[in-house]
Amino acid sequence: MKTINKLILILLSLTVISCEDIFEEDISDDTIETVSPKDNTVIESNVVNFQWDELDGAKKYRVQVLDLDETVVLDSLVTKTSFLCPLSPGNYQWKVRGENFAYESNYSFSSTFSVVTTSDLANQQVILSTPDSNIYKNTASITLKWQKLAAATGYNVEVLNTTTGESVYAEENLTATSVALTSTQLSKDATYQWKVRGVNSTSQTLVFSTRNFHIDTVTPPVPQNSLPANNAVVTNNQSASFNWISPTDTGTIQSPIVYTIEFSSTNTFTTLLSSTNNATTSYQQIFTTTGDYYWRIKTTDAAGNVSAYSTPFKFTVI
Numbered sequence: 001m002k003t004i005n006k007l008i009l010i011l012l013s014l015t016v017i018s019c020e021d022i023f024e025e026d027i028s029d030d031t032i033e034t035v036s037p038k039d040n041t042v043i044e045s046n047v048v049n050f051q052w053d054e055l056d057g058a059k060k061y062r063v064q065v066l067d068l069d070e071t072v073v074l075d076s077l078v079t080k081t082s083f084l085c086p087l088s089p090g091n092y093q094w095k096v097r098g099e100n101f102a103y104e105s106n107y108s109f110s111s112t113f114s115v116v117t118t119s120d121l122a123n124q125q126v127i128l129s130t131p132d133s134n135i136y137k138n139t140a141s142i143t144l145k146w147q148k149l150a151a152a153t154g155y156n157v158e159v160l161n162t163t164t165g166e167s168v169y170a171e172e173n174l175t176a177t178s179v180a181l182t183s184t185q186l187s188k189d190a191t192y193q194w195k196v197r198g199v200n201s202t203s204q205t206l207v208f209s210t211r212n213f214h215i216d217t218v219t220p221p222v223p224q225n226s227l228p229a230n231n232a233v234v235t236n237n238q239s240a241s242f243n244w245i246s247p248t249d250t251g252t253i254q255s256p257i258v259y260t261i262e263f264s265s266t267n268t269f270t271t272l273l274s275s276t277n278n279a280t281t282s283y284q285q286i287f288t289t290t291g292d293y294y295w296r297i298k299t300t301d302a303a304g305n306v307s308a309y310s311t312p313f314k315f316t317v318i
Contacts (some may be wrong), residue, residue, distance in 0.1 A: 008296055034053075034094075048087050119203070143179070160194075237287075255301045265291065
């Protein structure tokens with residue numbers, strides 16, 4: 001019976017793949033037309049905006065940038081028909097192809113271009129390094145870092161509490177490429193935006209480079225077991241649905257959360273039968289051995305705050 005079930009699953013998988021192949025447009029003979037940079041373009045910037053025409057039937061596009069020795073410098077899969085990328089000064093070539101579930105187009109004809117250093121910052125951008133955009137943290141300390149911009153003699157840096165609208169840090173002509181923030185600046189749970197602009201004696205970057213981060217120090221509320229009810233009976237070798245209630249987070253920042261459901265044969269949970277992370281407030285489990293069991297839930301948010309465990313419920317598998 002197990003062998004038959006496996007064969008059925010394999011056949012179903014092949015059917016799904018075959019259906020995808022049927023409904024995907026064959027783009028294998030197509031070639032994308034690039035828009036910019038064109039062949040032999042000289043770019044006076046530290047960032048390059050790659051653009052190309054849309055290809056019917058393509059779900060994504062693979063962009064490759066190579067040096068003149070054919071070494072791949074960049075290989076990225078994107079969904080749009082443009083891609084902004086920082087590059088060091090040098091000589092390059094680039095190409096792009098379309099892709100869908102079943103097919104790949106031809107690569108476009110390679111176009112060569114050069115990235116050159118200039119003292120004019122108007123067409124350049126500060127490249128932010130860390131932290132990543134929209135990161136969540138549960139401590140009021142963070143170090144902001146960005147890449148050195150060759151033509152910049154300094155940087156204008158500002159950090160805003162976007163929840164309240166107040167500026168919590170501002171510095172002009174900073175020569176360093178990092179800023180360490182502490183609870184002095186990050187005294188409140190909030191969403192913060194940090195922005196950096198490169199400057200020199202004659203020019204500045206046209207726009208600030210910006211990212212957000214979130215400070216959330218509030219522990220998530222304790223979840224509540226719902227079903228099966230305490231002392232319920234669960235049938236052996238049948239899927240049982242475990243459901244719980246997640247009370248509303250009262251913090252200023254509601255970080256994304258994940259639940260951990262644990263099963264044990266003892267109410268002290270000294271030995272766990274399983275521990276599984278789950279994104280929703282429902283979980284399916286099959287028990288193959290009769291006996292008494294216990295289950296409980298805890299919540300962890302993206303900032304790293306962890307709730308207490310819910311009150312365990314007992315259930316009996318018969």
